[in-house]
Ligand SMILES: Nc1nc2c(ncn2[C@@H]2O[C@H](COP(=O)(O)OP(=O)(O)OP(=O)(O)O)[C@@H](O)[C@H]2O)c(=O)[nH]1
Ligand SMILES: C[S@@+](CC[C@H](N)C(=O)[O-])C[C@H]1O[C@@H](n2cnc3c(N)ncnc32)[C@H](O)[C@@H]1O
C-alpha cells in the first residue's frame with residue numbers, strides 16, 4: 180500500500196504529458212466522461228422538448244473502451260475523472276466502471292466524481308462509494324416539487340431529496356455538492372432557501388448561470404448574473420466571507436460564519452473561468468471535445484475500433500488539445516447551433532433533428548484529419564501550427580489572372596447621389612463634398628482606391644508574397660434593383676438582395692509570377708467597396724451593407740483554371 184502511495188505521489192508530481200498541454204500552457208488533468216446520452220428527466224434548459232435523437236447503442240463506448248481511455252488519460256496525467264451524461268446512473272455497469280477506475284489510483288487518479296440528477300442514485304450510492312466514488316454533485320434546481328415538475332418535465336423531487344440525504348449521511352468521506360441552474364422569474368427567489376441548506380449540512384450549493392446550448396431557448400434575459408444573486412444574499416447575510424476554492428474550480432465560493440456548508444457561483448457566462456481551464460471531455464459516443472462550447476469533435480472510438488495503439492490515440496488527443504481555443508465566445512456570440520445540446524455533451528437534444536447535427540459534428544475521417552492539420556494542411560502554417568510563408572523559389576513563373584466581385588447595398592438617396600449630376604440638387608441636402616460634383620465622382624475615387632489597395636496586398640496580408648502585377652482593372656457599376664435582377668443573374672446566391680439598390684465592384688488582376696493573384700483581386704474589391712462606404716456614409720451610413728465578395732475566375736498555376744458562374 181505504501182509502495183502504491185509512493186507511485187501515486189511520483190505520478191502526481193510529474194505533471195501532465197505534453198499531449199495534455201495546450202497552446203496557452205493550460206495543463207488538462209481533469210477528464211469528464213459521459214456514460215450515456217439517455218436521461219430519466221427532461222430539464223428544459225438542457226434538452227429540447229422534442230427530445231434528442233440518440234446514437235445507436237453500438238456507437239456508445241463499451242465499458243472496456245471507457246476504461247481504456249480513462250487509463251490512457253490517467254497515465255498521461257489526469258488526476259480527476261467525473262462521470263456524467265445524460266444521466267450516468269442509468270447506464271448499466273456504471274458500478275463496475277467506478278471499480279475499474281479505482282484501480283487507476285496507483286497511476287495518479289485522485290478523485291472519482293459523479294454528476295447525477297439523483298433520481299435513482301439512492302439505490303446504488305452506497306455501492307458506488309464502496310467502489311471508490313469520492314465526489315458527488317447532485318443537480319436540484321428547486322425545493323418546490325411542483326416547480327421541479329415544470330423544470331424537469333418529470334416527477335421525482337422526493338427521490339432526489341432522498342439521495343441528497345443519503346449522500347450527506349454517507350459513512351465514507353464523500354464530497355457533496357448541489358447544482359442549481361438559476362432562471363430569472365422561475366427559481367431565483369429560492370436562492371436564500373438553498374443557502375439555508377448550508378447551515379446544518381456539510382454541503383456546497385452552487386448557483387449556475389443558465390448557459391446556451393442547441394435547443395434550450397436560451398435568452399440573456401432569463402439568465403441571472405451571479406453578481407446579482409450575491410447582492411441578494413449579502414443583504415440577508417452581510418457578514419458572509421469568501422471560502423477557499425479548489426484549484427481550477429468552476430465556482431467562486433462563499434460561507435456564512437457558523438454554517439457547516441458553503442455556497443458558490445458558477446459564472447460561465449458573466450465571468451468565465453477559461454484561463455484556468457483544465458477540462459477535457461469524452462462524449463458517450465467516444466468523441467473527444469476539448470471545450471464545452473466548441474463544436475469540434477474527433478472520434479477516439481473509431482480510432483480504437485480501427486486498432487489504434489495508445490500512442491496513436493495520444494497523438495490525436497494531443498492535436499485536439501493543442502488546438503483548444505483560449506476561451507469561449509462572448510455571451511451573444513456563442514454559436515449554439517453547431518454545438519450539441521447539453522445532455523449530449525455531458526455536463527444535448529438539438530434544435531435540428533439529430534441527423535442534421537450529426538452531419539456537421541461527426542466529420543468524415545478525411546475532414547477530421549484536415550481539422551487537425553495532418554492531411555490537407557493550411558498552407559500558411561508549419562507543422563507546429565506556426566505562421567509560415569510558402570517557399571515558392573522552385574516554382575516556374577507563369578501568367579496568372581484572377582477576378583473577384585463584391586457588392587455594396589445602398590439606399591435610394593445614395594444611389595441618386597452617385598448617378599445624378601448634383602447641379603439639380605433636389606433639396607435632399609447631401610454633404611458638401613458630394614454637392615455639385617458630377618455623376619460618378621465617388622465611384623472614381625473608389626476605383627483609384629481599389630487599385631492602390633490591390634498594390635498594398637502583401638503589406639496587409641502577412642503571408643502574401645509581393646508580386647510584380649502587370650495589370651489591375653476595377654469597375655464599379657451602380658445597379659438599380661431592376662437591373663440587378665435582370666443582368667446580374669446571381670439572384671440565387673443566398674445573401675443576394677435583388678430588391679435593393681447596389682454598386683457591384685469587379686476587379687481583375689494579372690501578373691507574371693509564381694503564385695496566384697486572387698488575394699490581390701479580393702483586396703481591390705474590398706477596398707473599393709469600403710471607399711464607396713466612406714464616400715456615402717454621411718447620407719447612408721446605417722443602411723449600407725457590404726457583402727457577396729467572392730472570386731469568380733482564376734487562371735494560371737498548377738491548380739489550373741477556375742470559374743464560378745454568376
Ligand atoms: N464553462 C464551463 N462550464 C462548465 C464546464 N464543466 C462544467 N461546467 C459548469 O459547471 C456546472 C456543473 O457541472 P458539474 O458536472 O457539477 O461539474 P463541475 O462543476 O465542473 O464539478 P467540480 O469538479 O465539482 O468542479 C455545469 O452545469 C456547467 O455550468 C466546463 O468545462 N466549462
Ligand atoms: C448535463 S447534466 C448531466 C448529469 C446529470 N444528468 C445531472 O443533471 O446532474 C450536468 C450539469 O449540467 C447542468 N446543465 C444542463 N444544462 C445547462 C444549462 N443550459 N446551463 C447551465 N447548466 C446546465 C445540469 O444542471 C447539471 O448540473
Ligand code: SF4
Pocket residue numbers: 218219220221222225226264265266296318521522
Ligand atoms: S440536466 Fe440534462 S442530463 Fe441532467 S437530468 Fe436534466 S435533462 Fe437529464
Ligand code: SF4
Pocket residue numbers: 451452453454456457458469470471472504505506507
Ligand atoms: S468554456 Fe471551454 S475553455 Fe472555458 S472553461 Fe469551459 S471548457 Fe474550459
